[in-house]
Amino acid sequence: MVLRRVTTLVALVACGFMQAQTNADKGNIGGWISNGDHQPIAHAKVIVTNEGTGLQRQTLTNDSGLYEFETLDPGTYDVRVEAVGATLR
Numbered sequence: 778m779v780l781r782r783v784t785t786l787v788a789l790v791a792c793g794f795m796q797a798q799t800n801a802d803k804g805n806i807g808g809w810i811s812n813g814d815h816q817p818i819a820h821a822k823v824i825v826t827n828e829g830t831g832l833q834r835q836t837l838t839n840d841s842g843l844y845e846f847e848t849l850d851p852g853t854y855d856v857r858v859e860a861v862g863a864t865l866r
Contacts, residue, residue: 806849
């Protein structure tokens with residue numbers, strides 16, 4: 778019984794290490810979306826497009842206007858923001 782628990786723990790640690798290795802060549806894009814008065818814009822749609830592959834991902838800003846895209850492949854990205862009724866700078 779003890780051997781089985783130790784084996785499971787070792788397997789979980791190994792999987793975590795493999796995950797860290799596969800994400801070593803990934804990057805993040807993040808930022809803060811605000812209006813002309815420097816007030817955060819909550820729930821704005823942020824879309825990133827990899828210019829080389831055309832792959833798109835999207836998210837919404839949080840209540841503080843913050844967003845983040847994690848584990849992006851290396852490349853050049855276009856970042857577009859859509860917000861209803863807001864003037865973006």
